[in-house]
Amino acid sequence: MPEAHRDDKEQRRRDNLTEFVRAESAAKGFDLCRITRPDAIPDAKQRLGEFIEAGRHGTMEWMAETRERRGDPMTLWSEVRSVVVFGLNYAPDEDPRSILEKPDRAAISVYARNRDYHDVIKGRLKEIATRFAARAGADVKVFVDTAPVMEKPLAAAAGLGWQGKHTNLVSRTHGSWLFLGTMFTTADLAVDKPENDHCGSCRACLDACPTAAFPAPYQIDARRCISYLTIEHKGPIDPDLRVLIGNRIYGCDDCLAACPWNKFASSASEMKLQAREELKEPSIAFLLTLDDAAFRAFFSGSPVKRIGRDRFVRNVLIAAGNSGEKTLIPQCRTLVDDVSPVVRGMAVWALSRLMETGEFSAFAAQRAEESDDDVRNEWRLAGVN
Structure with a gap:
């Protein structure tokens, strides 16, 4: 031939x-x-x-x-x-950042709804x-x-x-x-041309980051990224970053949502990727009640389930502490006795934010001697010796 x-x-x-x-x-x-x-x-x-x-x-x-x-x-x-x-x-189908103005509600990243x-x-x-x-x-x-x-x-x-x-x-x-x-x-296929960078001088995504996780354009430090902290990180979260997390309990969409190129995007047509109503704006109060079985049932089929109940409730307690909702105090007090050390510790932090100073000091005096090392560390972080 x-x-x-x-x-x-x-x-x-x-x-x-x-x-x-x-x-x-x-x-x-x-x-x-x-x-x-x-x-x-x-x-x-x-x-x-x-x-x-x-x-x-x-x-x-x-x-x-x-x-x-x-x-x-x-x-x-x-x-x-x-x-x-x-x-x-x-x-x-809407800007996911709107929930950040609802402190009694929990923000779950769009991809996990x-x-x-x-x-x-x-x-x-x-x-x-x-x-x-x-x-x-x-x-x-x-x-x-x-x-x-x-x-x-x-x-x-x-x-x-x-x-x-x-x-x-x-x-x-x-x-x-x-x-x-x-x-x-292993097949030889016709290749396409790469796309040019069209960011220009825009820095909307960088400025939108709540925790300053971008040391420079095109660089990220996962240690400050809310998605990393709430999903990948297993232990206690840096106290300096907790306040910045707000009510984001699983991931963060701020840098994605800030991109001006989103104006050309239409909402997802795939039904399996459209948000379940109960995951759009779940209440923090409800999420604090989830034990392991209830957590697995509520998030059945969702990627949220992979972080496990303890890490998840840790995140919800951070949102509770940031909410200013004093109605959450009884639930946080209950979670000080949780079987998980990371949950117990974060419950202390949430209470230190929600209780009046005198009320928290009295509670701390009552409980500090009974606590394990993880919780005692949170007492110290809250200013209780």
């Missing part, structure tokens, strides 16, 4: 497979589908290394443990030739991968967030958007509200 004819045949096959995966993506409800090469993010490994060396990953040791595989897709899978990146819109997106996306990716592998005769692997894959740099290289100054992906059509998933394959 003449070489030119063979090249034409390979080009047609590449184009056909590329169109096939795009059609499958649309059929499964994805809003965006772009393709890049595994070697398209050469700077990612160095940036990741600098982030970890600076300690900005906090207690997320898994980032350091997987840094080699995470920094280079070909280290993760040496045979990969093409990376298909999928985007699914999860934009809310319904089904766990990992389950929604991975199931669809597996279906696409199965059909694609059968058509292409190629090997495939799919990933959704949990594997050591740097989805955001790959998405930017594929042209879904660009990494904004808040380090998250920004799309010209969907703003900051995109879930990402990837399909690695």
